Amino acid sequence: MIKAVLFDLDGTLLPMSEKTFTEGYFKMLCKKLAPLGYEPETLVKTIWTGTKAMVNNDGKKTNEQVFWETFASIYGTEKLKDRAVFEDFYANDFNGSKIFCGENPQAKEIIEYVKDKGIKIVLATNPLFPNFAMIVRAGFLGLNEDDFDYVSGYENSHYAKPNPKYYLEVLETNGLKADEVVYFANNKTEDYDPATSVGIKTLLIKGEGLTLEEVKTVLD
DSSP states (O other): OOOEEEEOTBTTTBOBOHHHHHHHHHHHHHHHHGGGTOOHHHHHHHHHHHHHHHHTOOSSSOHHHHHHHHHHHHHOGGGGGGHHHHHHHHHTGGGGGGGGBOOOTTHHHHHHHHHHTTOEEEEOOOOOSOHHHHHHHHHTTTOOGGGOSEEOOSSSOSOOTTOHHHHHHHHHHTTOOGGGEEEEESOIIIIIHHHHHTTOEEEEOSSSSOOHHHHHHHHO
């Protein structure tokens, strides 16, 4: 019996080119931080270093802790005072990154369809951003926090894709077993391979955005 549906966000519910999106939003972030003295090249390199640290997280700390410790190791602990500006960016300015994403008019229908079946909905996207940043991006699809029973973000995650332990943590946190969920995703290396390795039934989407038909084929 399916108790929960796990949805990847980037490239699955939300069509996008990761390269286009990342380059676009980095420019926005650098512009936001420039008045505080952050040089773009160093800032971007630092974010990538922090991202790599989260991907390699061994589970002893949250991804949030790992990222900001990495940030402080590069810029110094005194620059942690600027964290509020970063968070303001992700809560507000980040909305502008919608222009770097595609559209999926069926996303809202998909979520409503699963809700109507009484099945738990989990946004299992790579937890490399703050939780509220995930909600901002879900908003590009007309979705909001209430549409999900659980959203993985860097605050509540101790691992990241493609580590299979990321998927095990999502299951454990939500009181689920692998054979009680189905996962819709788009990336074989980050999604399909590690998720199936822990027993999660995973379906890779065929096009540039998940369709209602693909979901119905599994849940009907």
